[in-house]
Amino acid sequence: MEVILAIVIGALYAAGLYMMMRRSFVKLVIGLSLLGYASSLLIFTVNGVTRGQPPLVQEGMTQPVEPFADPLPQALILTAIVIGFGVQAFALVLFKRTYQSANTDDLDGIKSTEESGKVRSPEMT
Amino acid sequence: MFVAVLAGFAAALIVPWLHGRVGDRSGWLVALVPLGLTIYLGTQLNGIANGETVGATSEWVPSLGVDLAFHLDGLSLLFALIITSIGTLVIIYGGGYLKGDPLLGRFYAYILIFMGAMLGVVLANNLITLFVFWELTSISSYLLIGFKHDKADSRQSALQALLVTGSGGLALLGGLVLLGHVAGTNTISALAAQGNLIRDDGLYGAILILVLLGAFTKSAQFPFHFWLPGAMAAPTPVSAYLHSATMVKAGIYLLARLQPVLGGTDAWQIALTGVGAATMTMGAFIAWRQTDLKRILAYSTVSALGMLVLLLGMGTEYAVKAAITLLLAHSLYKGALFLVAGSLDHETGTRDVALMGGLWRKMPWTGTAALVVAASMAGIVPLFGFISKEVFYKAAYDAPDAAAVLTGLVVFSSVLLVAAAGLVSLKPFLGTTGRTPQSPHEAPLSMTLGPLLLAGLSVGFGIVPGPVTDYVVKGATQAALNDTSAKVELVLWPGINTVLLLSFLTIIAGLGVYAGRKPLQRRVGWLDAGERIGPARAYRALLDGMLWLADRQTRILQNGYLRVYLITIVTVTTGLVGYTLLAQTDLDGALRSPDVRVYELLIAGVILAATLAVTQAQSRLAAVAALGTVGYGIALLYILFGAPDLAMTQFAIETLTVLLFVLVIYRLPRFGRISSPVVRVRDATIAISAGAMMTLLVLIVTADPARTGLTSYFAENSVTEAKGRNIVNVILVDFRALDTLGEIVVLAVAAAGVYSLLKLRPDREIRNRVSAPRSTVEMNAVSEDRIEDHITELTP
Incomplete structure (x- = not known):
């Protein structure tokens, strides 16, 4: 059963990293999310998993x-x-x-505060 | 002895304050420190001359064999006396030379630090102690060369000197560590006994090269000599002290000290003789063609340092004696000449000898001292310089190998140095009055005392060589030879012989070169081209190349694009971890038959499909929906594998996340594809490789799971200690409650950040909102204008 989890983890890492390499800010945030899932599952899986037995102590034990x-x-x-x-x-x-302020989702378009200021100035008039 | 070495450093701390209190005449007071040390060393003369030694050791890093250890023998004593006595004169001189300079207090501090460091070098009895003080001399030299720090060429020369001597120092450290390793001890006085062992060791070659690199850079040997003329940017008393009398002789000291340990081999002899002869000839040849006083002296110093290395390279008893004698004579006359040069510069406002003449009438004391010490430099009877030249010639004449060639080079260099001596004494002080920028008058007592005293010593040691031989030269020579039975005698008049004949010829030829210098200089002017492509140029090219490389690699590695950083990190990690996994682990266990149930497969399939959908989505909303699906899928997996708490949290958070995404990005245009297909394929390849590597990692790790002791601890104590039946909850709120508190703090900080970002209203935005409430249509227009085809249409 770890095999299937391993594949899911791999896919999540791949998708997360791919999204983080995009130029779009939103895609970067989504990529971060996927990376989070992947890491959680990784921690969950590496020491082996057990089906349907939550770590609860029964009454009287x-x-x-x-x-x-x-x-x-x-x-x-x-x-x-x-x-x-x-x-x-x-x-x-x-x-x-x-x-x-920058009017763009493109990370390359928001390199410095000066630039974003310039971008906005015509709109203000 | 510790007090002696550390006195300079301690005094350096208070002299700026002292100078502030005492004012202009502070130099006399500060000079009491080196004067006291000179007297202390003077009291040791008798004992050392009788073969005694004085030592002091304090453990520093005993496990590495590093001790703060000092040892005074004949060789150390000679150097230490030169350091403290010339230090005394230089500090007094500096007080007059830099009178009124607001940084004079700092000057005293630097000089005293240097003096302490230099004493540390020559007294050290531990290789690492020696290295530490060695580096301290480089650093104080850097500070002193760059003393006029508002001048660009001062800073540049200081940096050049630091880089050249510093890289040599690095080589030296390597050499000393190897030396200590091979000898089995870091104690310098114990090394000589291991001489044969070290010379026969396989590492001998490496040790020799590294140590010689350190010594040659420090003592300005060809091809590292170029930093020394550059160092003339320092105030003249500094040049006199560091770059003539003491620091540049640290390399000589090291060679003399290690002569019994590393010397006596062909490699030693060839390297030292070759480099020394080259440096001697080149320095002398450049010196007599300069017109700047300090440059003449700098190159003649380079030449003298070459002579010293040459003599140590010959290695015979007589040559070592000649080296010690020359070293002492050189410190006396060259130190004095530098001080004279400083006085001339100070009084006339120029260092160009071509502009000077007839100054003896205006500056009789300085002039007298200059003529005497220059005569010593030229080797004229009855000065100490004459004696040193006699023994030097005889050593070359009797050299074991290539005596004829060496004698020829030595005589040739000496002839040119006689001309150089004439240039710094006869030219400025005699003859017709020059056209100097300032009208000169005699320098104050503080500035004539040093040259006069040193000139007096040159005369005294020359006429009565007995005491200085017995008390100083003998002990130093015997220590350098590690042979207390070596016979050391110096006489003023050895009688008529070939060597004496050569001496007279040298002086006459030298005066001839001096008299005919102008036509001669023109004849060899074409050689200047050689200087332009010399080692100084290589240094600049190397430095520029290094800066260029640093600039380039920073541009490539620190380019400001997140994705490039990510690609670099991911590729390197994937490559290294993947290689290790494939090459070093057993994959059989990992590729076991899967024990999978259908509903697990189904959930996994949904997650995979949703993940793919996230990456391919054309609108933000679709991407967010797919992301939510992935999250819910994972929550289901948590339920299946016994983690209901995780599942509940995941469900809650996932719902919140989707809501948040939708709220924030609902009104934004959908995303287009900004990057080209090629880039997407490249990124996908890298990402998929990384994912595959992670899959492989999980497979390998889970093939052999290991429960930690922690798990059983929590399972056993959850009910008994913490009264809780849900172990996960108990861990969070009881066993690791502090971590949970930290987590809450993180959330609070994030919430504060979110709140302030939402509330943040820069002025122009408020105006913007009031004057032009944004509509989607307007936004679209702006977007199309600015972002062109990246944003294609509005989300509904």
């Missing part, structure tokens, strides 16, 4: 019944997902502001 899924990567991924969301939200809003 002090330890979970073997086999159970490894709780440690899950804790790490939970953190990663939430922080990833924070980064994504920030990147998106940053993009929105950039777009408003």
Whole structure:
């Protein structure tokens, strides 16, 4: 079953990196998202996975019944997902502001603040 | 002894303050430091002459055999005395020379640092200690050459000197480390006993080359000599001290010190004799054709340094004695001549000897000193320079190999140096009055004291050579030979012999060259072309080339395009990790038969399809929808593999993400394809390779999973210690609660960032909003105008 996860991880990394190499800002943010999924799944998978056995301790017992899924990567991924969301939200809003001043989604078009100022000046009149 | 070495550094800390308090005459006060050290060293003379040595050791990095160790023997004492005594005179002189200069306090500090460093070099008894002080002399030399830091050529010359001596220093470090490794000790005084072992070792060649590189760069040997004339940008007292009497002799010291360790082989002899003879001849040949006082002296110093290397290369007992004698004589007369040159510059406002003449009447003390020391330089009876030239000639005459060639070159160089000596003494002080920019008068006492004292010593050592031989030259020679039985005697008048005849011929020929210098200079003027393609040019080309390379590689590597950085990182990582995986791991386990269920395959298929859709989407909305599908697919995988908490979080976050994307980008035009198909194929190839590498990595790693001890710890203690049944939750809020707090802080910071970005309203935007509320139509017009065909149509 790790084989199928390995393929999904590979595909997600490939797609994420490909999107990050685009010139579009939005595609960069989407690429970052994909890379986040890929990394979460990687952490989830590398130590092996267990089908349908969440790391929960049954009532009346002090330890979970073997086999159970490894709780440690899950804790790490939970953190990663939430922080990833924070980064994504920030990147998106940053993009929105950039777009408003530079009027372009092309990363090559927003090289410096001076240039974006020049771009906007005719519009102000 | 520690006090002696560290006194200079300590004094350097307070002299700028002291100078501020005392004012113009501070030089006399500061000079008490080196004077005290001279007296201390003077008290050691008797003991050292009787073969005693003084040492002091303090552990520094004992595990690496690095000690702060000092050792005083005859050779160290000679150098140390030159350093402190000339240091005293130079500091007094500098006080007069730079009188009124706002940076005079700094000058004293630099000079004292240099003096401390130089004492460290000649007293060090540990190879690494020696290296540390060696580098300190390079650095203080850099500071002193660049003392007039507002002048571009000062800075350039300082940098050149630093780069040349610094790269030599690097080679030296390599050589010293190898030397310590082979000898099994870093203690210099213990090296001589290992001489045979080191000379027979396979690393001997490498050690020799590296050490010689260090010594030759420091002592301005051909082809590294060019930095020394450049270093004349320094104030003249600095030139007198560092670039004539002491620092440039550090290389000579090192060679003399290591002579018993590395010397005696053919390689040593050929390298030193060859380089020394070349430097001697070239320096002398350039010196007499200059008109700038300091350049004449600089090239004649280069020539003298060549003579010293040549003598050490011959390696016979007599040659080493000649080297020590010449070294002492040279420090006396050349130091004095530099000081005289400084006084002339100071009083007349020029350094061009062609403009000077008849100054003896105006500056009798300086003139007297100059004529005496120049006579010593020319080797005229009864000065110390005469004695040193006698022994030098005899050493060359009796050289073990190629005596005729060497004697010829030595005489040729000496003839030219006699002419150079005439140029810096006869020309300015005698003859008709020159046309100098300033009307000269005698220099103050602080500036005549040094030259006069050094001239006095040149006369005294010459007429009565006995004491200086017994107390200084003998001990130094024996230490350099590592042979306490070596017989060392100097006499003023050895009687009529071939060598004496050569001496007289030299003086007469030298005076002839001096008298006929103008036509002679014209005859050899075409040789100047050689200088233009010399090593100085190679240095500049090398430096420019390095800067060009740095500029180019920065442009390529730091080009400001995120995707290029990414491509570089990803390609390199994929290449290296992929190669390692394929070459060094067993792939059989990885390519095991998959244990897959249909619904897992289905979910995976959906994820893969959605991922492909993300990359190919023509509109943002479609891309975001596909991205959401990928996220939900992954959440399903989490459910299947026992991670309900992850799945719930993923569902929630995914929904929020999609909403956020739609809210932010809904009103923006859809994306076009900016890059060309070729670029897309290139990127896709790189990305897919990286993805394949990751797949392979996961396959290999999961073939042999290993549970950490942490997992069982959490499983056992979740209920008993933390009273929680959901282990993931317990880890987050209990075992690793601090991490979760950190996570919350990160989210809070991100939220603050988002909020402030949304609220940010630059002035012009507010005006813009008021005067022209944006419509999609307007935006489209602007977009088409600015971004041309990148944005093709508006999203609905």
